[in-house]
Each structure stands twice: as structure tokens, then as C-alpha cells.
Amino acid sequence: MIKQITSSQNTYIKELYLLKEKSRERKKSGLFLIEGVREIGLAIKGGYVIDTLLFYPALFPESQLNQFNATPKNIIEISKEVYQKLAHRATTEGVIAIAKTKVCALKHLNFKTKNPLILVAEAPEKPGNIGALLRTADAANVDAVIIANPKTDLYNPNIIRSSVGCVFTNNIATGTTSEIIQFLKENNVSIYCAALQASQDYHTQDFTKATALVVGTEASGLSDEWLAHSNQNIIIPMQGEIDSMNVSVAAGILIFEAKRQRNFL
Template structure:
């Protein structure tokens, strides 16, 4: 007999709501919620462990839901929930009636291992808005970057809004987090050139050579890069603009810089 949950007062449902709403709970329990078939599928592809599946039978069948489990691990528990409970827990009305609980990964930069000898890395410093983080992760996935480093993140990486705005690309990228000092140390130890997106002492981005091990660093739209990063860049770079303002959305700017580097590496024929 399948596990059925019909009450909002069920302890599992209360716990799911806490995972959804509270970063401290996600950090303490080292797990998080994933919503939607595509996102769960990408998490499995990214080797995340799914411990629980919650599905709404009026939207998705048990057979469909049960395919979204770890094929190597039969310990995934599957629960049937009512439409009312699903609607309370879901962020989006367009998802396919399924939620999952997954185990968080250790994203500490001190545990990170590069797999490429000539990496291209995106670094974003002190990002605040989950939407911007999600957009940056989508751009990194599109460019198939070797890693995304997040310095001094202002939110935990398993915030549901980051998962949603990244359309699951949080699971397809190799991500590491740490302090600005930790990330600078890592890049220098690996002999990676650091190109900071900044106006100070900068050169036009398309004049630089990104064919060697490279990190492209972007800051916030409001304050840009910290003085610590600016003091440790190999070269600051800028995007020439012809309008009235001197900045653009951070994910747009990162996309321009990243794909110039990919072009130089013959990504675009």
C-alpha cells in the first residue's frame, strides 16, 4: 500500500514547508526541496541523491513519479499527496505535480577539484538576488564552463528560487562557494588568470586572450567587485557601451564575456 498524506498537519508536510521557507533548516538538515520533473531529472543527472518523492496523483501518475528516483539506490521513499497540499508546497502552478527531497552537496571551495587542465571559470562575488544567480548558472551551463565559483554568497545555494530561476542548472554546473580570499587563493594556486569586470584600470574585453586557464569575475550591479578582488586581478576588463549608463545586468554582462572566451577557444565555429 502506498504512503498517502492528506493532512497539512502531517509532520512530513510541516518539514517540507520548513525546507521550502527557511535557509537555516536546509543548512542544518543538509537537504532541500526540488520541484518539477525537469529539475529532478537534472539533479539525478548531476549525481544528487533523492531521498523522498512527493507526487499528486491528479497531475502525475505513480508510475511516472517512481521513474524519478536514484536508479542505483532503492532507498527513495515515495508519498502520495493531495492536490491541496501540493498547491501549498509548490512555487509554480506549471510544475508537473511532483516534489523531491535531495541531499545537499559539499560546495566548499577547499574541497573542490578541477577536472580540466585549461579551465574556464565564472566567479560571481556577493550575489544577492536568486534570479541573478539562476541566470548566471543558466549562462554557465549554456557555455559548458568548467566551474562556477560564488564568493561570499548572500543566500544558500539550495534556495528554491535559485533552483527555479536556474531551471535546474544548479545541478548541471560544478559549483563551489567560499570567501573572496579563499577563491582568490584557489585561483592563484592553480595558476588561473583572473579577469575582473570593472571600470577601474580596465581594457576592452575583446582585446584580451582567454585561451589559457581563465577566471572571469563579476560583481554586483550596485557595488561591483570588492577592493580585495580588484587588487588581485590579472587584468580588469570592460564592455564598451554607447548609451547613457555604464553598467548592465550582471548575467548579461557575464554572458558577453564568457562567450567571447568560448569564441576564442573555438566553441563557436
């Protein structure tokens, strides 16, 4: 029998609201919210365990629940008031999942090829930029995305939204800059840092071997530690007045040059 919750003041709903709003609550509980049919479907395909499904029947009829290949512990019908409290977007389809987080550790990364293409982003601050990076990485089917010194957790609703669910489709890990550099060196991955100093044009480099493309923030770029361990700094030549571009755009240019060299294999 499907449960029903109609009040936004319900204790459980208040707990879910905190999961939506607070990173520390997500880390403490090991749970997070996923909103939208496509996003939930991608999470299930990516091996995420769905704990609970909540649906607002005026937007998402009960009969549509069987499209999800998941067996949640609970299925709860919610009212418009509850849905509006939990929904991050005003125009989603009326269904929200509560899923279990994954441990995104470097030691869990597995590469399918001997020459992986890896995107590394150091200390990205804006969830929208992280989401765009993940979306670009998915489009190019890179082997892994590694976030160095993350400023927010991967299950921030803004990251899920801006990545259109690609946070679930990418092979992702997080770690400190030192840990990631050591990991790359141990796996014989060449490090190419997007930086102005001592750089060469990106398209002159050979990205067909095991490669990590490393990007920093638009404001401060990469830390000195990355530059000290870079095999080669690379630059995208600018033809206008500015000397930098949005980090996700820059990453996209670098990634697809590497894919071009690899003939999209």
C-alpha cells in the same frame, strides 16, 4: 506500499514547508526540495541523492514515477492541499523530491582541462541573478562556477527555479573572496575582473589560458580585494547612456567571448 498524506497540517509536511522557506532549515537538515520533472531529472543526473518523492496523482500519475532513475527511501502520494502548500510554482507537474545537499567546497573542484574557464560571482544577492548566471554557465559548459561571499544558499527554491535546474549541472563551489583568490593563484588561473577602473576592452584579452572571469553586483561592483589581485580589469564598452548592465548578461558576453577564442572546445 506507498504512503498517503492528505493534510497540510501533518507534522512531516510542516517540516518540508520549513525546508522550502528557510535557509537555516536546509543547512541544519542537509535536505532541500526540488520541484518539477526536468529539475529532478537533472539533480539525479548530477549525482544528488533523492531521499523522498512526493506526487499529486491528478497531475503526476503513479505510473510516471519509474522515469526517475532513483531509489528514494520513501514515495508519498499527497493531496492537492499538500501539493499547493509545498509547491513553489502554480504550474508544475505535480511531483516534488526531497534531496540531500552537497558540500560545495573549493577543495572538491576538479578540472578536466589544464586551461579551465571559471566564472566567479562575488556576493550576488538576487536568487534570480544567481539562477541566470548558472543557466548561462551551463549553456557555455564552463568548467566551474564559484560564488564568493554568498548571500543565500544554493538550494533556495528561487535559484533552482530561475536556473531551470542548472544548479545541478554546473561544477559549483563557494568560499570567501580571500579563499577563492588563493585557490585561483595556487592553480595558476589568471584573474580578469569586470570593473571600470584601469580596464581594457574585454575582447582584446587572451582567454585561452586558465581563466577566471570575475563579476560583481550591479550596485557596488567588485570589492577592492579582487581589484588588488586582478591580472587585468576588463570592460564591456557601452554605447548608450548607462555604464552597466545586468550581471548575468555581462557574464554571458564575457564567457562566450572566451569560448569563441577557444573555438568552443
